[in-house]
Amino acid sequence: MKWLLVLLVACNVDRGPHWRPRDASTLRFSTHQQVSTLDPTIAYDEVSVWIAHSLYDTLVDYAPGSTELVPRLAERWEISPDGRRYHFWLRPGIAYADGRPIVAADFETSFQRTLARPDSPFQQYLAGVDHVAIVGDRELEITLKHPDATFLYVLGMPFTTPLRADHAGDLRRDPLASGPYMLDSWDEGQRVVLRKNPHYFDPSRTRVERLEMLENVPRDTQFLMFEKGELDAAENLAAADYLWVIEQPAWQPYVHSAPQMNAFGIRMNVREKPFDDRRVRQALNYALDKQHTVKLLNGAAVASHGVLPPGMFGRDDTLKPYPHDPAKARALLAEAGYPHGFEIDYVTISDEEGETTAASIQADLAEVGVRVHITPMSLSAYVSAVSRPDGPAFSIASWVADYPDPSNFLDPRFHSRAIGSTNDSYYANPELDAVLDAAHAEADPARRAAMYHRAERILYDDAPWVWNYHREMTEVDQPYVRGYVPHPVWGRDYTSTWLEAPR
Amino acid sequence: MMMWRRIAWTALVVWFVVTATFAMVTAIPTDPVKALLGPHATPEAIERVRTYYCLDRDWFGQYACYVGRIAHGDLGESYRSKRPVAEIIEDRIWPTVQLTLAAIALQLLIGVPLGVIAAVRRNRWQDRVASGFALLGQSAPSFFVGTVFLYVFAYRFGWFPIGGYGQGFIDRLSHLVLPAATLATIGVAYYSRVVRSELVDALGEDYVRTARAKGVPERQVVMRHALRNALGPLITLVGLDLGLLLGGAVVTEYIFAWPGLGREVLQAIVEIDLPLILGVVLVSAIAIAIANLLVDLVYLWIDPRLRDRQT
Numbered sequence: 001m002k003w004l005l006v007l008l009v010a011c012n013v014d015r016g017p018h019w020r021p022r023d024a025s026t027l028r029f030s031t032h033q034q035v036s037t038l039d040p041t042i043a044y045d046e047v048s049v050w051i052a053h054s055l056y057d058t059l060v061d062y063a064p065g066s067t068e069l070v071p072r073l074a075e076r077w078e079i080s081p082d083g084r085r086y087h088f089w090l091r092p093g094i095a096y097a098d099g100r101p102i103v104a105a106d107f108e109t110s111f112q113r114t115l116a117r118p119d120s121p122f123q124q125y126l127a128g129v130d131h132v133a134i135v136g137d138r139e140l141e142i143t144l145k146h147p148d149a150t151f152l153y154v155l156g157m158p159f160t161t162p163l164r165a166d167h168a169g170d171l172r173r174d175p176l177a178s179g180p181y182m183l184d185s186w187d188e189g190q191r192v193v194l195r196k197n198p199h200y201f202d203p204s205r206t207r208v209e210r211l212e213m214l215e216n217v218p219r220d221t222q223f224l225m226f227e228k229g230e231l232d233a234a235e236n237l238a239a240a241d242y243l244w245v246i247e248q249p250a251w252q253p254y255v256h257s258a259p260q261m262n263a264f265g266i267r268m269n270v271r272e273k274p275f276d277d278r279r280v281r282q283a284l285n286y287a288l289d290k291q292h293t294v295k296l297l298n299g300a301a302v303a304s305h306g307v308l309p310p311g312m313f314g315r316d317d318t319l320k321p322y323p324h325d326p327a328k329a330r331a332l333l334a335e336a337g338y339p340h341g342f343e344i345d346y347v348t349i350s351d352e353e354g355e356t357t358a359a360s361i362q363a364d365l366a367e368v369g370v371r372v373h374i375t376p377m378s379l380s381a382y383v384s385a386v387s388r389p390d391g392p393a394f395s396i397a398s399w400v401a402d403y404p405d406p407s408n409f410l411d412p413r414f415h416s417r418a419i420g421s422t423n424d425s426y427y428a429n430p431e432l433d434a435v436l437d438a439a440h441a442e443a444d445p446a447r448r449a450a451m452y453h454r455a456e457r458i459l460y461d462d463a464p465w466v467w468n469y470h471r472e473m474t475e476v477d478q479p480y481v482r483g484y485v486p487h488p489v490w491g492r493d494y495t496s497t498w499l500e501a502p503r
Numbered sequence: 504m505m506m507w508r509r510i511a512w513t514a515l516v517v518w519f520v521v522t523a524t525f526a527m528v529t530a531i532p533t534d535p536v537k538a539l540l541g542p543h544a545t546p547e548a549i550e551r552v553r554t555y556y557c558l559d560r561d562w563f564g565q566y567a568c569y570v571g572r573i574a575h576g577d578l579g580e581s582y583r584s585k586r587p588v589a590e591i592i593e594d595r596i597w598p599t600v601q602l603t604l605a606a607i608a609l610q611l612l613i614g615v616p617l618g619v620i621a622a623v624r625r626n627r628w629q630d631r632v633a634s635g636f637a638l639l640g641q642s643a644p645s646f647f648v649g650t651v652f653l654y655v656f657a658y659r660f661g662w663f664p665i666g667g668y669g670q671g672f673i674d675r676l677s678h679l680v681l682p683a684a685t686l687a688t689i690g691v692a693y694y695s696r697v698v699r700s701e702l703v704d705a706l707g708e709d710y711v712r713t714a715r716a717k718g719v720p721e722r723q724v725v726m727r728h729a730l731r732n733a734l735g736p737l738i739t740l741v742g743l744d745l746g747l748l749l750g751g752a753v754v755t756e757y758i759f760a761w762p763g764l765g766r767e768v769l770q771a772i773v774e775i776d777l778p779l780i781l782g783v784v785l786v787s788a789i790a791i792a793i794a795n796l797l798v799d800l801v802y803l804w805i806d807p808r809l810r811d812r813q814t
Contacts, residue, residue: 034770036584044540045583118551119585121540172585188586188594189762190668214667217760220650221666224658228665380775384534421546 016250018229021480021499025209029233029492030217030225034189039171040158041114044121046491047215049158053490054194054211056161057179059088059107060152064496065258065485067311067404069152073102073162073178083147083443084130086155090138095199096164097182104140106162108132114159122159125402147441149448153403180205180495189215207483207498226476232499233484235475235492239352242298245476257300257474258486261404263307266346266361266466267386267397271426274342275393281463283332285322287368288361288466292324296356301469306456307399307409309470311488313445314406314452319460321467329368341369347385347395350376354396357468386424397424397465404489406452407440414459427464509799513792520788521781525566528777535775539582556582569781578785579778581771588782591767596749596786598668599763601675602756603748605683607741610690615737617691618698623725625703633695640692649685649758656681666760682759686752690744697740701733708732735806742798746791750783 033047043052061072071077075091094102111132114120128148133141144151154160167176175183180202181194194211217225223241226234237245245251266284268275275281290303305322308315333341348358355376362372375392377385385391401408412418415436416428432455439451460467473491477484480501487493536552553559557568572579578588621633657665669678705711706729714724753765764783771779 037586039585042585118555119539121548123548124545187668187762188584188591189767190760214760216762216766217666218757221653221758221760224653225665228658228661230665378533378773378775380535380537380773381531381533383537384532387534387537 015227015248017254017479019479020501021232021478022229024480024499026212027208027210027233027481027494027497027499028212028214028231029235030214030222030231032217032219032222032236034215035186035192035213037172038175038183038186040161040163040175041110041117041120041122041171043158047213050490050492051192051194051213052158052161053179054181055175055177055179055183056158057094058158058160059155061156062404062487062489064493065487067313067488069156072156077152079443083149083441084144085141086144086151087141088139090140091201092138094178094201097177097197097199099199100164101137102162102178103137104134105137106164107140107160108134109165110159110161110163113163120159122157125154125157125159147443149440149443150403150405150407153405153408157402181211184210191215205495207496208494211494226478229478232481233475233477233492235473237474237476239298242300242474246298251476254479254481255474255476256484256486257472258488259302259310260471260473260491261309261312261401261489262399262471263304263309263409263467264301264357264396264398264471265304265307265468267395267425268464268466269393269424269426270464272393274336274338274344277336278462279332279336280338281466282322282461283329283336283368284365284370284466285463286325286329286332287370288322288364288468289324290321290468292364293357293360293469296360297353297469297471300472300474302472304467304470306459306467307413307465308406308452308456312404312406312409314439314449314456316453316456319456324364326367333368333370338369341365341371343371343373344394345375345392346372347375347377347382347392349379349382349396351379353471357396361466387421389420389426406455407436410452410455410459411436411440414464425464427462429458429462432458432462509796513796517785517788517792521785522566524781524784525569525777526562528775528780529562529565531775533775535582535777569778573785578782581779582776583771583774583779588778591779592764592782592786595762595764595767598761599749599752599756599765601679602682602686602752602761602763603745605679606686606690606748606752607744609683609687610694610744611737611741613687614691614694615698615734617695619702619725619730621695621699622702622706625699630699633699637692637696640688641696643688645685645688645752645754646758648688649682649755652681652685653758666758668760668762678759678761682752682755682761685758686748686755694737694740697736698730698733701736702729705729705733735802738801738805739798742794742801745797746787746794749790749794750787 031047035051036045036048037043038051038055040052040056043049057073059072059074060069062068063070073091073094074088077086077088079086090102090104096102111126111129114122114126128144128146128151130143130145135141162178163176173186177183177197180197180200182197184193184195186192192213192215196206196209200206219236219238222231222234223237225231246255268281270276294301294303302310303321305319333339346358346361348354358374362374365372386395399409399413412422414423414427414432416433419426419428435451435455439448439455442448442451473486475486475492480499482498482500483496485493485496536549536558540548540552557565560568569579580587581591617633617636621630624630653665657663663681664678667678669675711724711729714728750764752763753769755761756763756766757769768780768783771783
């Protein structure tokens with residue numbers, strides 16, 4: 001299908017940008033996925049969280065285009081010297097989309113709701129909360145069992161949005177909006193339309209009247225619609241379309257890309273042969289040509305030396321990705337007792353990215369004598385397979401963080417406490433555990449950063465993964481989409497955007 | 504009497520299909536809960552949700568749980584969206600019904616005349632052109648046809664919208680044309696072939712010779728005498744298509760972002776969303792069974808000989 005499109009599209013002559021919005025009050029875009037719920041207690045997949053973030057405000061949030069925390073529904077906060085008590089003062093005059101005021105007790109309601117729903121994926125984030133005290137309508141104090149330097153990030157996740165206990169509707173379809181936008185209509189599987197929340201306290205965040213997101217639009221179809229001017233923005237383009245766009249001078253100024261909170265690589269079960277030998281793991285790191293992978297992904301990625309993406313607090317930028325050095329890899333393999341390499345099954349997810357990178361891994365490792373057999377699986381089959389201790393020892397690994405803190409990458413993936421759940425490399429290192437535990441409670445940013453540098457160094461040398469790349473989000477907009485800044489946590493962020501023909 | 508036996512038989516078939524699907528889907532070594540809760544989930548959370556969906560029981564326990572719910576008219580909730588399956592199907596079936604009926608209408612409106620022309624002008628250029636079309640139509644997969652239609656008629660000429668469902672009658676109709684045409688391509692080809700061969704046979708029958716000998720105009724001979732008898736097998740085909748297409752046209756719905764059952768079930772299969780898969784299979788099985796039943800009834804209606812045999 002791709003080649004056909006490329007061929008047909010290549011015959012076309014007029015494929016320039018559209019200069020005037022069809023309707024300056026509505027921003028139209030699409031997703032190839034489908035929104036599953038508008039309930040903030042449940043929403044966890046990428047598109048549902050995106051909608052949730054537009055509908056539901058939280059005490060704190062991120063500044064546009066950055067991971068810096070800013071007050072949102074809270075006006076200010078204070079953290080007690082022991083790092084356990086978080087005291088918040090709410091912004092005056094905040095209200096839900098129905099006009100009724102947001103009060104401090106509503107934040108406790110959403111905590112209770114999360115804990116009461118057995119199918120909420122967020123309960124673990126509240127496990128550290130000891131109790132919540134409400135002081136009048138405008139103050140609340142959350143006390144933690146132990147100091148936790150990441151707790152403010154948790155309060156930026158949409159599930160902590162204020163909810164009124166007496167809200168009668170089903171939040172899945174009838175959201176109680178406290179954010180810049182409210183629900184206008186939702187034809188499930190087809191389109192979600194959001195419109196400006198008239199009671200929102202900060203009109204500068206709703207410069208576009210309506211946001212219309214079409215669901216379930218395949219990427220090829222998305223691009224045709226975008227070129228026709230039926231969409232104002234297109235993201236995550238198919239390879240051929242993306243390569244074409246970035247080569248067109250007319251389009252270049254309107255292509256955006258931004259690093260995201262993710263990491264991709266190959267996980268190894270370090271308890272199993274041959275991966276129990278660190279030299280083997282390092283050898284594979286030297287064998288993999290990460291720059292080649294980045295090229296395969298049309299440059300919409302950066303090579304990695306660990307799981308912490310560029311721009312992340314605590315990332316040690318002096319570390320460089322393992323160089324592509326097949327000779328060194330062969331030497332390490334020989335030293336470890338595998339002079340002729342070995343045969344291994346590599347389990348990957350059967351999507352475009354998973355299969356492309358698998359072929360490249362197979363070719364790179366063949367160069368050092370490691371013969372890789374590729375086994376593609378559907379996502380759900382893959383998740384079940386790798387979570388069994390006797391499951392595949394060598395497979396694709398990816399991680400998308402919930403919030404931009406090193407602890408949300410390193411603890412779940414490599415702390416020995418997470419073995420059996422998210423640490424599927426079965427990597428256990430008491431030294432790393434101690435560093436991660438200390439960093440989690442440390443309040444001083446400089447000391448905390450130094451601890452994470454240490455953790456990065458340990459993991460770099462021990463190599464429980466073959467570090468590969470961090471994926472970037474890419475989007476192309478029509479020229480009249482102004483003021484757009486992609487966000488490292490939320491991806492698309494249209495809160496600073498407006499539609500106006502450029503002069 | 505005969506009818507009741509047919510209905511009981513149909514119910515048995517539907518039950519069997521659902522049970523077989525249940526057995527197959529549960530045999531896949533996956534854990535929907537892990538996929539559902541995402542990679543950050545703790546073991547406690549996974550256990551809790553497993554209990555919630557009866558997944559902590561053995562196979563028979565899960566089956567009993569499921570059948571028990573169906574008996575109460577409850578198809579369960581989708582793992583992913585937490586939305587009642589019955590509601591999802593209710594939402595998705597109407598777009599699929601529209602697409603199915605439009606495609607079958609196109610197949611009949613184009614396929615039958617094409618077949619008649621080919622039969623009447625057999626071995627002449629009209630027949631060859633029709634055969635050529637049929638060959639192309641039958642061999643082109645729908646992802647190819649769909650993409651070409653989308654590019655040529657929507658993107659290049661702008662006659663139709665590129666994708667989606669549309670709102671309001673006219674807009675809906677314009678959104679419907681391309682997916683229906685894509686879906687109908689194979690059917691048009693197939694129907695025209697069947698009509699051609701049946702009609703060629705019928706035109707060689709004695710009653711046609713008699714009619715011609717009586718001086719009935721050729722047009723009437725073909726349309727009134729021969730074609731009527733040639734349409735029998737077509738009814739079976741329409742019935743089968745009706746049942747099949749109501750299960751959802753996965754590829755076509757996907758390409759055109761048409762919000763039907765097919766696209767929904769594709770997503771459900773990828774995510775092993777068991778309640779949704781079973782719900783759609785149940786509905787498709789019932790649709791196919793009903794379509795077959797209808798075909799039999801139509802046969803009885805058009806062919807009195809069958810009626811006599813049954814009583």
